[in-house]
Amino acid sequence: MGWKRILVVICTAVALVASMPGAVLARDLGEDVDVDLVFPVDGEHHFSDTFWAGRSHGFHTGQDIMADKMTPVVAVGAGVVRLVNWSSRPDDLNRERCCTLVIRHDDGWESWYIHLDNDTTGTDDGKGWGIKRAIKPGIRVEAGQHIAWVGDSGNAENTAPHIHFELRDPSGTVVNPYSSLVKAGGNDVGTGPRDPILGGARLLSRGLHGADVRALQDGLEGLGFPVGGVDGRFGPLTEAAVEAFQASFGLGVDGVVGRSTKAALAGLNHKDDTGEVLSAGSRGDSVRDLQSNLNEQGFNAGLADGIFGPLTLRAVISFQKYTSLWADGLVGPRTKSALGMI
Known part of the structure; x- marks a missing residue:
C-alpha cells in the first residue's frame, strides 16, 4: 500500500471518528474557545486575559474575574453539581476546604468556580460559607442560577476578591474561556494600559460602591x-x-x-520622583530592571531585553493582581515599590 493511500485511509478514519455521535475531540491546553455561556459574575466586575500568567506555582490556567466580595456568582450553563469543595458526597462538603464548585454541564463541559466567599459578613475570618445552601453534589442547576458569592478563599486570602473561573472541555482539557467571557458580556479591561479611574464613565460620589x-x-x-x-x-x-x-x-x-x-x-x-511611568512600548534600562525583577519573583516577563512588550505587560498585570494592586499594566511608584525597584 503506497504512502498516499495510507494517508487517505488515516484521514478517512479520523473524519469518521469525528462524525460519530458522542465523539470527543480534545482541544489543546489553553486553546481560546468561543462557546455560549452566561457570564459567571452577576454584578460589577472587571477582568483581562490572565491565562498563562506567571504564578509562584507555575502558570495560571483560568480567568480571574475581579469583583466585590459577596457579588453573586451564577452557573454559566445548565448541568449537575459534581463537586463542592472537591467533595462528591452531599453528606460531606469538606467545609474545611471552603469554597469551590464544579458543575458538569449537559454537553459534557465543566465549569470551575474557585475562591468563593468563606467569611462571616463584614469580616475576613474564614468562618463563613459562600455557597448557596441548596447547592450540593448531584443537584441540578440551570443557566444563570445563583449558586455562590465572590470571595477570597484558599490561596487568594491576601489578594483582592475575585473568582478563578475555569472551563474544561468534555475530554477534561483546560481551555481558555476568555473569548467566551467577552462574548457573554464581561467587562474586559483589555491587555493594554487603562486607568480605571479616568476611564470610568460615571461620576463618583457618596453612597456608590464598586x-x-x-x-x-x-x-x-x-x-x-x-x-x-x-x-x-x-x-x-x-x-x-x-x-x-x-x-x-x-x-x-x-x-x-x-x-x-x-x-x-x-x-x-502614576508618577514617581523621576516622573517616569513604564508601560507597553517603553524601552531602556528601567524596563530591563523591571523584567529582571518580575522574572526573579516568578512572573514570566520573558528575556530582559529592555523592551516592554506583550509578555512583560502580561507579567506586570499578573504581579499587580497577585499583590492586590490595581491591574492596569502601568508601572508607577506603587508597583515599583512592591517589586523592590525603589
Whole structure:
C-alpha cells in the first residue's frame, strides 16, 4: 500500500471518528474557545486575559474575574453539581476546604468556580460559607442560577476578591474561556494600559460602591489622603478625602469625582520622583530592571531585553493582581515599590 493511500485511509478514519455521535475531540491546553455561556459574575466586575500568567506555582490556567466580595456568582450553563469543595458526597462538603464548585454541564463541559466567599459578613475570618445552601453534589442547576458569592478563599486570602473561573472541555482539557467571557458580556479591561479611574464613565460620589470606587480610594491613599480603608464603598471618609484632595490641588471642592478630579488623580498617581511611568512600548534600562525583577519573583516577563512588550505587560498585570494592586499594566511608584525597584 503506497504512502498516499495510507494517508487517505488515516484521514478517512479520523473524519469518521469525528462524525460519530458522542465523539470527543480534545482541544489543546489553553486553546481560546468561543462557546455560549452566561457570564459567571452577576454584578460589577472587571477582568483581562490572565491565562498563562506567571504564578509562584507555575502558570495560571483560568480567568480571574475581579469583583466585590459577596457579588453573586451564577452557573454559566445548565448541568449537575459534581463537586463542592472537591467533595462528591452531599453528606460531606469538606467545609474545611471552603469554597469551590464544579458543575458538569449537559454537553459534557465543566465549569470551575474557585475562591468563593468563606467569611462571616463584614469580616475576613474564614468562618463563613459562600455557597448557596441548596447547592450540593448531584443537584441540578440551570443557566444563570445563583449558586455562590465572590470571595477570597484558599490561596487568594491576601489578594483582592475575585473568582478563578475555569472551563474544561468534555475530554477534561483546560481551555481558555476568555473569548467566551467577552462574548457573554464581561467587562474586559483589555491587555493594554487603562486607568480605571479616568476611564470610568460615571461620576463618583457618596453612597456608590464598586471597582471604580476602590480604584479611587487606592489612588487617594497612594497620594496621602486617607479614606479609612480601601473597601470599594464611597462613604463619609472617602468623601472627606476627595474634598481634601480637591482643595489641595485647586479644584472645585464638592466631594464629587468628575472629569477634572479624575484627570488630576490619574495623572498624579502614576508618577514617581523621576516622573517616569513604564508601560507597553517603553524601552531602556528601567524596563530591563523591571523584567529582571518580575522574572526573579516568578512572573514570566520573558528575556530582559529592555523592551516592554506583550509578555512583560502580561507579567506586570499578573504581579499587580497577585499583590492586590490595581491591574492596569502601568508601572508607577506603587508597583515599583512592591517589586523592590525603589
